[in-house]
Amino acid sequence: MENYNPTDRTRVRRLPKRAAYDKQKVHSILDEGFLCHVGFVADGQPYVIPTLYARGGDRIYIHGSAASRMLRTLDEGVDVCLTVTLVDGFVLARSAFHHSMNYRSVVVLGKARLVTDSAEKMEAMHRFTNHMVPGRWEEVRQPTEQELKATSVLALELHEVSAKIRTGSPLDDEEDYSLPVWAGVVPVRTTLGEPLPDERVLPAVKVFDVHRLANRH
């Protein structure tokens, strides 16, 4: 299985047994998530902005519009950290100290590059749209030249990447197992509700099938 090479900056030091560098695992986390938190520095101050993203091979596209402050600092690329976290459960131990969370996270370090080429921007928007809802791009109106101009897109190569994963039961101190306290995992899931059409959907249009999003979760 192919791996990302950990660097001094991406090697997981704390609890290294939770670390993963293999591409398949990293990609599966990135493909299941849809929200990332992008960190960048402006005037010495770190900022962390939530935004949508999509992956294409070893590249991530992010909506730059959510980070206009970042774009102002962008010249030949801006140093960013892009983090995606999927929460899988609350881990309830017998002691306060051992409470934890089951999760899968990916951290990507690198220089984000402003996408200026129209065709690549179109490609990125295609991926954003179909990452949210598979097949959506093919049924909606696609971007005009003007809309492409109005959209800021950043590209970030998957090169310096690590994943961190915690699974399973709490790990209590041996003597605490005799305590009469419930301990285990409460699963946390991202679920979808009943689709709510807006007021102007045409009468002939079929109800949106929420199962179309099941493939992505």
Add this chain to the structure above:
Amino acid sequence: MENYNPTDRTRVRRLPKRAAYDKQKVHSILDEGFLCHVGFVADGQPYVIPTLYARGGDRIYIHGSAASRMLRTLDEGVDVCLTVTLVDGFVLARSAFHHSMNYRSVVVLGKARLVTDSAEKMEAMHRFTNHMVPGRWEEVRQPTEQELKATSVLALELHEVSAKIRTGSPLDDEEDYSLPVWAGVVPVRTTLGEPLPDERVLPAVKVFDVHRLANRH
């Protein structure tokens, strides 16, 4: 209603009508969430680390252990950006361009301070535990002096704070409303699964009531 004063760094510039600065709204987002993404700078590189947090009044406590790299840079406080994002829905428009997300997010800027006082550390762990599960602190073994020493806690004052909120239907271009495309919102929710006890829960212990977490979601 009391407000946080927006500064040059926290005033929402893009889509300012989505901004909120009132304390009640900010606190309700922070109290509903449980995972934050903390950004900090080390050797010029931004890092974004997911970690648990809890609020006490106008102060946020975070588990510093998740960011040992940050702690190494900590002296008289480290500049951080703490972001909490709650996703409420996928917003499906009739054009790719107007696809969006309903969300509520809070961004806090400030200097995080390492908590060294034992009593304050205990207070923070109390809040972490009961923020995850109301009443949990009172039923588990509380931290020993040694565990307190082994726990890194950071405190961040809520001072430079802003919230950003998107709600409601997609906003399509007028001419696109005639397209035969379903449009609206697919709600996204965080839900809890059936609690899974670990293998060593004592027979007399009652099944964990997942509704105890309902108050927090």
